[in-house]
Amino acid sequence: MVGFYFKSLKISNIKNIYIVIFTNYIVAIITCYLLFNESLNVFTVKKSISIITLLLGILMPTIFFILNKSLIRSGLAKTDIFQRISLIIPVALSFWLFNEVFTWSKFIAIILAFTSIVLLLYKKSTNKGNFNGFYLLAVFIGYGTVDTLFKILATNKEIPYIAALFTVFILCAITSLIYLLIHKGTIKINYIYYGIVLGILNFSNIYFYMKAHKIFSETPTLVFITMNLGVIIGGSFIGKFYFKENLTKNAVTGIVLAVISVILLALIQIDIL
Numbered sequence: 001m002v003g004f005y006f007k008s009l010k011i012s013n014i015k016n017i018y019i020v021i022f023t024n025y026i027v028a029i030i031t032c033y034l035l036f037n038e039s040l041n042v043f044t045v046k047k048s049i050s051i052i053t054l055l056l057g058i059l060m061p062t063i064f065f066i067l068n069k070s071l072i073r074s075g076l077a078k079t080d081i082f083q084r085i086s087l088i089i090p091v092a093l094s095f096w097l098f099n100e101v102f103t104w105s106k107f108i109a110i111i112l113a114f115t116s117i118v119l120l121l122y123k124k125s126t127n128k129g130n131f132n133g134f135y136l137l138a139v140f141i142g143y144g145t146v147d148t149l150f151k152i153l154a155t156n157k158e159i160p161y162i163a164a165l166f167t168v169f170i171l172c173a174i175t176s177l178i179y180l181l182i183h184k185g186t187i188k189i190n191y192i193y194y195g196i197v198l199g200i201l202n203f204s205n206i207y208f209y210m211k212a213h214k215i216f217s218e219t220p221t222l223v224f225i226t227m228n229l230g231v232i233i234g235g236s237f238i239g240k241f242y243f244k245e246n247l248t249k250n251a252v253t254g255i256v257l258a259v260i261s262v263i264l265l266a267l268i269q270i271d272i273l
Helices: 002-009 014-039 042-047 051-074 076-097 104-121 133-154 161-182 189-215 220-241 249-269
Strands: none
Touching: 002 051, 002 076, 002 189, 002 220, 014 051, 014 161, 014 189, 042 161, 051 076, 051 133, 051 161, 076 104, 076 133, 076 220, 076 249, 104 249, 220 249
16 A cells, blocks of 8 residues: 555655655654553663664665655556565575575575566566666665664564664654755645655554564464565556556566565475475
């Protein structure tokens, strides 16, 4: 829904993009505080400030801008797929950062993911359109980096995760405000309303994902598969039938490989493979 909503807005002005992003994080901060205020205080928030939260505070608003550009230039289906298979980055880095053991199943998942990227990026020179592989790769690298940083943050038992998330939202709002002040132009009031809706959708995405993991704590793969396959398949169908995006045979093959890669990653997480 975040990708669908952002694409449907068709925001081209940078000033308006950042007013939407800034408002989105203000809503996320307020919602987070209202839901989890018992876990938040000056001590926990101050303790959660670190290099990781600072990096996330800078990267997340920047990625939103890149996401918007990718949605406009490459469409919802391809953008959502590149966002989902970016999970291969934290998986690959886990060998170095988290001392994870190499297995052939992980290697196959990585190969499938990168093969799907090649197929989705493939474009005949005779085709005319607004496809831009740069923003797709930026989405892939950006979200992969954000996922890795969140994984590092989540594994730090000394910092409450809710407090860290609240701090990240505050830093994202500050970064968005800086971007907003840098770019010249007039602010239209309707984009503030757009930001409120986006903030509700964005926070709900995080909240229900966390809630699902709490309810299905013994079967996290169910949550993992549902989220990733839902985004890939849902984004592809919405892109195809609502936005009339063209999906070539290579793109369809890329989607299938991306789905297989995500399933493999899920099975790997519960040590089935």
